[in-house]
Amino acid sequence: MIQKMPKKNSTSGVNDFIVRFANVNGTGSASANFLFAKSIFRMGIPVTPKNIFPSNIQGLPTWYEVRVSEKGYLGRREGIDLMVAVNAQSLAQDIQNVKPGGYLIYDSTKRLPGELVRPDIHYMGIPMMELCNEHFTNPRQRQLFKNIIYVGALAVFLRIEFEVLVQLLNEQFAGKEKLVPPNIQALKLGMDYVKEHFEYPLPFHLERRDLIGDKIMVDGNSACALGAIYGGATVVAWYPITPSTSVAEAFEKFAEKYRVDKATGKKNYAIVQAEDELAAIGMVIGANWNGARSFTATSGPGVSLMNEFMGLAYFAEVPAVLIDVQRAGPSTGMPTRTQQSDLLLAAYASHGDTKHILLFPSTPKECFELSAQSFDLAEELQTLVVLMTDLDLGMNDHVSDPFVWQKDRKYRRGKVLSADELDGLGRYGRYLDTDGDGIPYRTIAGTHPTKGAFTTRGTSRDEYAVYTEDNKAYQRNMERLVKKWETAKSLVPAPKEYQEGKSSEFGMLFFGTSIFSAEEAKDILTGKGISLDALRIKAFPFHEKVRSFVEDHQVLFVIEQNRDGQMRTLLINELEVAPSKLIPVLNFDGMPITADTIAKAIADYLYQENHLHHDLYQTLV
Amino acid sequence: MIQKMPKKNSTSGVNDFIVRFANVNGTGSASANFLFAKSIFRMGIPVTPKNIFPSNIQGLPTWYEVRVSEKGYLGRREGIDLMVAVNAQSLAQDIQNVKPGGYLIYDSTKRLPGELVRPDIHYMGIPMMELCNEHFTNPRQRQLFKNIIYVGALAVFLRIEFEVLVQLLNEQFAGKEKLVPPNIQALKLGMDYVKEHFEYPLPFHLERRDLIGDKIMVDGNSACALGAIYGGATVVAWYPITPSTSVAEAFEKFAEKYRVDKATGKKNYAIVQAEDELAAIGMVIGANWNGARSFTATSGPGVSLMNEFMGLAYFAEVPAVLIDVQRAGPSTGMPTRTQQSDLLLAAYASHGDTKHILLFPSTPKECFELSAQSFDLAEELQTLVVLMTDLDLGMNDHVSDPFVWQKDRKYRRGKVLSADELDGLGRYGRYLDTDGDGIPYRTIAGTHPTKGAFTTRGTSRDEYAVYTEDNKAYQRNMERLVKKWETAKSLVPAPKEYQEGKSSEFGMLFFGTSIFSAEEAKDILTGKGISLDALRIKAFPFHEKVRSFVEDHQVLFVIEQNRDGQMRTLLINELEVAPSKLIPVLNFDGMPITADTIAKAIADYLYQENHLHHDLYQTLV
Amino acid sequence: MTYIKPLFRHPKLPKNKIGYTLKEYEGALSTLCAGCGHDSISAAIVQACYDLSIEPHRVAKISGIGCSSKTPAYFLGNSHGFNSVHGRMPSVATGANLANKELVYFGVSGDGDTASIGMGQFVHAIRRNLNMVYLVMNNGCYGLTKGQDSATADKGSKSKAGSVNPFLPVDLASMAVELGATFVAQSFSGDKGQLVPLIKAAIHHQGFAFINVISPCVTFNNNLGSTKSYDFVRGHLGVTSQLDLVMEKEAISVDYEKGSVVRVALHDGTELELSKLANEWDPKNRISAINAIENARENEQVLTGLLYLNTDYGDLHEILDTTDTPLNQLDEASLCPGTVTLEEINRGLQ
């Protein structure tokens, strides 16, 4: 064992630290690591786990980073206080990444090479493999329980309540109860070893709190899927792609549970794994055209392939819902890293003059809500709605407010004519703007024997859906689509306002998963006496409140996770705002943006523009 | 025959009028109409024909509109002085479209129904069918020569030189000389009939001039194809789509003539009709990757389908050339109408942060030049270059300056390492920014037995083309791509400047086929004492001179042929200019924009903003 | 431009079982070239639907892009149509079919639309045994873009411009058989007598019914030397069988008999009566069907008629075990698990 040495700068305190697990993928570490994170959640303490995994299946380094935050900051933060390094491949790098004064747990079955010893961190070797080999015979168990052993070790080092762990194991193995005891045995091996060999707890550790309340812990993709179940989606067509695959998979799981007809055992839904993304969106358009709520989920490459069909949905005015779980682009890019970089593509997808509705959920609760709402919007507006989430939100577990569904909530299916309504009508015109809101009336095949039939098409047509190349008719139609776009502005969700009225000349604008770090950065700055107004955008086109927020502030920091400031482009373009007002705050390296990145970028700007005193600036960078 | 009546407002004058032919498609009218237009060109008079054809093959109305302009205005103009109406289906509408005081030529074999008689235009009935039936026996000839008869009639009404027509017929039927005499006979039938029955010439007519010089008359698609031949393209992959089909077809025609090896009869090129647009661009990328210059041509729907591959070309840094002959979108839209509405799509195509080089030719000469240059740019910048033309430019014949090719011009193939250069190198790094311009060095397969091989990929990699998910390496690469974009700004063609320095606070910005009407509108305004500066954009990213023009002027009219002001969006976004400075001047009904539309829009703005006196404004609207 | 036909209906026109006249199955006036094979196929569809007394509003017509794909506007004017994007009709039809299992689905496509850009979707619609009639109006060329060779153009076939196609053709019918399509037929637009019963049988087939109809393009591919011209096709037709639809829905014990007349029962009890004209051909045996097509091909013949039939597989809805009510008719009660369940779900995530 490596000698203990006095260290400098050691983190201390309760419920405020970061643990990173360095594993090999495909070795079963995921469930052990989740056990760790969930136990903290159960102790009433806010926690954020993030999976940083490679784009392969087995044998490469994978990390799981858990931030514990008494204050409830759920964003990523730099600086690893404790590294659990059980992957030989990445060990050297992992050790480098521990912050000075931090701690390292490693498998001491083999002695650590001398060159890996840093004088400024604490080493805590636990002979995990040796313990496993001693106590377990089955080779798969030997591999799996190494992971449980370190969880046991952490339980002592960080004061996780044993009962919580046991409870979680019981839940996990409900139905396979005989797996519980060996897991508990492994836990104890780790616990006992630490108790015997080390001082504990560490200077930073956990203490039970009541900060979680009725909150839930769930990933965004499951929440989107559940939202689609609640929203009444019946036809799902999809093609596998990371990080969106689990949306369809979760939908299937929920549907098997909640959508099977009790009497007949038959399914109130249909899921098709399509042959590619073009087919998937084609099926969605076909199903929606025929009156069923339908969606697909994909990521960047899929959205690129769906372009032609997205233009059809816009122009032929067929409802459709597309969930884009964004990952780092361009091209195949970094398929297992996060980004918010499909905005421009999605907003103006396809040739010709097009605009698409985008929704930006920030939390699992919003994934649920906006996913359900997207079906209402798609049918009310008779157009494509794209739910823009990302890998961070979609594939990581997040602490979130619970899902909510109003008891009497009805689906808003928009303007669809029934047989009776058709009978009461003169000549039916599919593209007549009867109500002056740009939204015409649909009919669905099979409704009426002789009225309401028409041909839907991607070509120009007149108000009665009759093909025409008349330039005036074409122009009228295009102008009606603009009117519909205006109507959409009042239907899409309003932004989240962080203050009443205006309290600063400076505003922060953000959306999606930047929520956590943006809110934390706001607090950091407020703590330094720099107070900014803030607004979180939830939809494109921009709600009236976004426009007024932008107009009301002199300088706006637009926080996003891409290189080119794509939301900023949308704001400039759609709100006709002077670009100089909008200061981009960007992170695009594939890791979730941190509060420090944001606070520093804002401080930099304020300092350079003489809004910030030098001394204060120094405390921020 | 209908009585002649005194009319009001009759157009008069020399070489300044518009003739429209209303035909049925598939009846052979195209060559007769072209004969008419070309004869005017041969008489040294500027002329612009425009084909307004349906999206079907046979039996529907089709129009051919010819503007004659002594002043050399080659854009479209409203107001038909003379209608040649030989299509019964559209006759009523065609008659309505003649301007008051204008003239109508129709087939008087059958009597015109009374309700089609307008008191305010001149009717000139010629019994075309009767004449044909009298003088020709072959049914196909009877159909075809109807068209030649009206050309003969026009020759007398408008004073086309007979010798010019004969010469053109001789050229047209070179090799099939026996077709010439019956054509001349038909011409004469028309001429004689007019001479016998009407007063001639009309108040407006032609007079030989010397305004054409060495100009040529050709369509933009042929010019693009020829540019690709000169530019050294060897691999062409394409998929049929209106209005781009004739690019590939013209390339083949030219290649058969200029690219067959004299000695062996074998081809120095390969043309593949791909199975779709995804395959076409894939082939182009494969060929360019392997060191051959290669392009594809398509229109909007094809560009939408190519999105994923466009992102690959950007990120993997493979040269590629794509010719987008734009048509009216979105979706299938109006396939036979013109628009400039794929700008946003092409500029930012594909998911993730991407930007693509766009070139905007305005004339056949520029089609030729920029098409050839696009191969240089694609290879120098190792990226996709999109040549943005449109249906109007691509499929209509235009009077243009002749094509030019410098004798000693060499292809600029960019940074490609030879075997010797590789030998002289240490470790080769495909994505090393050795020169600080963001452009790394390529190698082509087969160059060197042991050096320079690497794997091209759409995923993230380090400077040595080794796959990595390291966030720093990813970010470095993305930042280098931005640097390359900056470099591109000095390589792309500079805009056309219409003045030295600055002479007004107001500027006009336009591109592509808006050139003709924009220039004419500028003259109209100048004629009213309103002088504006002007700049014609030729490329995206914007050249330094575009930036300074925008900065130097207080108000800029951005003239474009789409609904959403897409070029304006690019200007705002890339030049960080205040939107309020950029006034959109738009036309998006699928017809080429007219000078009057532009002049009126500019006058409207100036009047509303109090820059224009009421009296003057009235003369403009 | 689509012309609305005169509304005048002859009062004494005969009516079918449900009281509709033939006229009520027609569509807008065609804008295709005079003599185009596609118009004859439209007429055959009209006739088949009239004969079967199908309610027009219970039909959905879906197509891609091309002259052929325009035809849905020219038949069944009382049915909903969807003229979608090039090559993607199968996916749109799949979605539509999933939404409502009760309609009759006509998918209309061209050889360009299916054999080139749409190849992938064609293959996968077959794999899913989607319950639809998939009709290719096959003229060996791209009509709407002015006559380029398509992937079904025969090697050696001459184009109007005189060029000779150097590529082997994609044989859609034998591909379909190879891939396990459950109903495969081939016909000729000029042979309404054969085509109408084939379309009727296809409608009654509960699964993917593919009909490849050779349909000459008079404008671009009807010249001497083309193997898709009226003259050439007429001179090179082979026929597997004559087919009749027997509508009595009586359970038939003997499903299939050797001999020159065979009867095959469809899922819904309708029977096909086939008078076999080709020897050694068994409509329910894939290898025999493939061999028959290949042999005909070697004799420079296009084999027409029913080529292959399989009634053993269920359609996509059966495979997916969807509920009997069309999915587009389910309401909140059957779709939304409700507030109480959501509270349970929340608890499970705490």
Add this chain to the structure above:
Amino acid sequence: MTYIKPLFRHPKLPKNKIGYTLKEYEGALSTLCAGCGHDSISAAIVQACYDLSIEPHRVAKISGIGCSSKTPAYFLGNSHGFNSVHGRMPSVATGANLANKELVYFGVSGDGDTASIGMGQFVHAIRRNLNMVYLVMNNGCYGLTKGQDSATADKGSKSKAGSVNPFLPVDLASMAVELGATFVAQSFSGDKGQLVPLIKAAIHHQGFAFINVISPCVTFNNNLGSTKSYDFVRGHLGVTSQLDLVMEKEAISVDYEKGSVVRVALHDGTELELSKLANEWDPKNRISAINAIENARENEQVLTGLLYLNTDYGDLHEILDTTDTPLNQLDEASLCPGTVTLEEINRGLQ
């Protein structure tokens, strides 16, 4: 993450005719799962290229996306590779091949990459008889996205999670034969003895050479009940023939002999010697090849070995009649018609 292998080379390693050791045909260390069938196929490619003494830099490796499509990084490290986008390898390979007819082209794909998203491009590469080796590493599932069924999964095959695939499989080999691919073979990643000579023959074939290799996914589709597991495949192999490559480039007058050993000459004079193991199978007859595959399938066997060979058609370059010099090596002199010609062209347009 790709690990650079240690550069140490054993000095006494045997060398092939052009002086390369086997090591020089290897690539970066694989990041696939231990035991993945794909790695064995990579090794077979390495062996075949070494044996044939192919200069590595005269090879281009092109792939789509998937575990299988990653392998080009793991073999032939001295060759250029292009890991393109999902399902589009064939088009990229077509362009590359058109640019330089002189290289050897390996197209590597997966069953997801080819039989789903890439189906259209696969069919059309066959139609063009592109001169390449097209290798599908077929595991019946989507490995890289964690094990979903692919379109080649057999009906009834069980996934690791226990679900049973309800769809008929796309049989890539019989499709390829049906479509007229000029070289079609099938093999098993576990049978290097068969695979290496097949790859060599495919390289020598002047045209589209398709090899469908069953290549088990140990992580997601190697379970009991899966028809693509090592165990299942090993127990269900049928073999058409044993194959040897005879390199003497002597003109052989008798091209083909009836009997159990036959010799077939390739374009370049190389000969294939086949010891036939399957009766009634003639490698140069399409119908016989299709029948052999279908019969094997009915017996629940995967037929491996060479399935079909056709040396009568020229490759795409022959079809297009391209010049002998690779197009990427032509310079201005042969490409640019020059200033004088342009002036002529201008005059023609005046």
